[in-house]
Amino acid sequence: xxxxxxxxxxxxxxxxxxxxxxxxxxxxxxxxxxxxxxxxxxxxxxxxxxxxxxxxxxxxxxxxxxxxxxxxxxxxxxxxxxxxxxxxxxxxxxxxxxxxxxxxxxxxxxxxxxxxxxxxxxxxxxxxxxxxxxxxxxxxxxxxxxxxxxxxxxx
Amino acid sequence: xxxxxxxxxxxxxxxxxxxxxxxxxxxxxxxxxxxxxxxxxxxxxxxxxxxxxxxxxxxxxxxxxxxxxxxxxxxxxxxxxxxxxxxxxxxxxxxxxxxxxxxxxxxxxxxxxxxxxxxxxxxxxxxxxxxxxxxxxxxxxxxxxxxxxxxxxxx
DNA sequence: GCAATATTGTTCCACTTGGAACGATATATG
DNA sequence: CATATATCGTTCCAAGTGGAACAATATTGC
Numbered sequence: 001x002x003x004x005x006x007x008x009x010x011x012x013x014x015x016x017x018x019x020x021x022x023x024x025x026x027x028x029x030x031x032x033x034x035x036x037x038x039x040x041x042x043x044x045x046x047x048x049x050x051x052x053x054x055x056x057x058x059x060x061x062x063x064x065x066x067x068x069x070x071x072x073x074x075x076x077x078x079x080x081x082x083x084x085x086x087x088x089x090x091x092x093x094x095x096x097x098x099x100x101x102x103x104x105x106x107x108x109x110x111x112x113x114x115x116x117x118x119x120x121x122x123x124x125x126x127x128x129x130x131x132x133x134x135x136x137x138x139x140x141x142x143x144x145x146x147x148x149x150x151x152x153x154x155x
Numbered sequence: 156x157x158x159x160x161x162x163x164x165x166x167x168x169x170x171x172x173x174x175x176x177x178x179x180x181x182x183x184x185x186x187x188x189x190x191x192x193x194x195x196x197x198x199x200x201x202x203x204x205x206x207x208x209x210x211x212x213x214x215x216x217x218x219x220x221x222x223x224x225x226x227x228x229x230x231x232x233x234x235x236x237x238x239x240x241x242x243x244x245x246x247x248x249x250x251x252x253x254x255x256x257x258x259x260x261x262x263x264x265x266x267x268x269x270x271x272x273x274x275x276x277x278x279x280x281x282x283x284x285x286x287x288x289x290x291x292x293x294x295x296x297x298x299x300x301x302x303x304x305x306x307x308x309x310x
Numbered sequence: 311g312c313a314a315t316a317t318t319g320t321t322c323c324a325c326t327t328g329g330a331a332c333g334a335t336a337t338a339t340g
Numbered sequence: 341c342a343t344a345t346a347t348c349g350t351t352c353c354a355a356g357t358g359g360a361a362c363a364a365t366a367t368t369g370c
Contacts, residue, residue, distance in 0.1 A: 013273045017346090026171045058319090059218055094366070096365050115167070117167070121170055128294060132297075135290060136294050142164065147279070
């Protein structure tokens with residue numbers, strides 16, 4: 001039987017493939033679990049996540065921050081408004097945009113989602129010692145520092 | 156202005172977010188360029204990639220190897236057959252499955268795609284020294300070794 | 311101050327995706 | 341040997357996705 005990880009050693013861009021494999025091992029199951037159990041799509045939790053770290057954002061801000069297109073965020077905003085996880089106020093200085101903020105129930109949901117993803121992260125990265133993990137984080141941080149505005153995390 | 160990378164420092168699962176950010180910075184633009192310039196979808200190049208490293212595979216093999224569902228691979232097989240990048244022969248010992256192999260034009264296309272992705276990889280990882288990069292690769296390899304059959308690379 | 315241009319958020323649409331069910335074939339069980 | 345179960349590849353369908361065009365509003369340049 002051929003396993004997916006055998007494939008990694010053969011591929012022409014092995015380093016990217018390794019990064020992708022590890023990322024997927026965390027993100028994909030976590031994302032599936034969140035969608036299945038909480039009914040939240042990716043755009044929706046990116047929206048909640050952005051708003052739980054910044055008190056007020058426009059939809060455009062969230063789009064740029066998350067790397068999702070504006071129409072996806074627009075849909076997410078409507079769904080989250082409908083279930084009361086978001087508040088939207090017109091911006092008094094610019095009638096085009098609206099000021100979005102997260103509600104307490106939205107924040108609670110975000111905490112649930114984040115905790116769930118964190119559990120997957122810990123499990124996948126458990127083969128590394130504390131120090132090894134810190135090394136990886138430092139080196140990846142160095143990489144990110146060179147492209148602060150690149151495509152955004154495919155979280 | 157808030158940049159996506161600022162977000163990384165705040166998120167609850169920063170390590171996964173870092174991995175995801177770096178992976179996306181390579182994979183997403185590379186994938187977009189391949190689709191735009193060569194008209195090849197992700198399932199299709201995963202198919203070509205698998206077959207350029209294993210002489211004969213069934214669609215099921217490719218599905219397991221790539222982590223893509225069987226119907227996606229099925230579609231990819233038909234498209235690649237239509238343009239002559241693939242050959243399909245009935246398996247004499249099992250009429251359910253077919254033996255897939257890549258043609259010379261398929262192999263050439265694969266080379267183009269792989270080279271293109273490799274260029275993105277080199278550009279994004281260029282902030283690391285040779286040694287640092289080796290360190291990252293070793294540590295990620297250690298992580299992968301613990302879950303050889305996990306979800307497969309989201310390449 | 312006014313016309314040209316840019317930006318925000320939305321709707322529309324074409325496309326990709328992956329789960330589920332299906333027919334055909336193979337394997338296991340009694 | 342017959343029936344139940346599993347597997348392969350396919351088709352169907354519902355859902356998510358993102359580009360493009362759009363109306364409303366803001367900003368810029370003359």
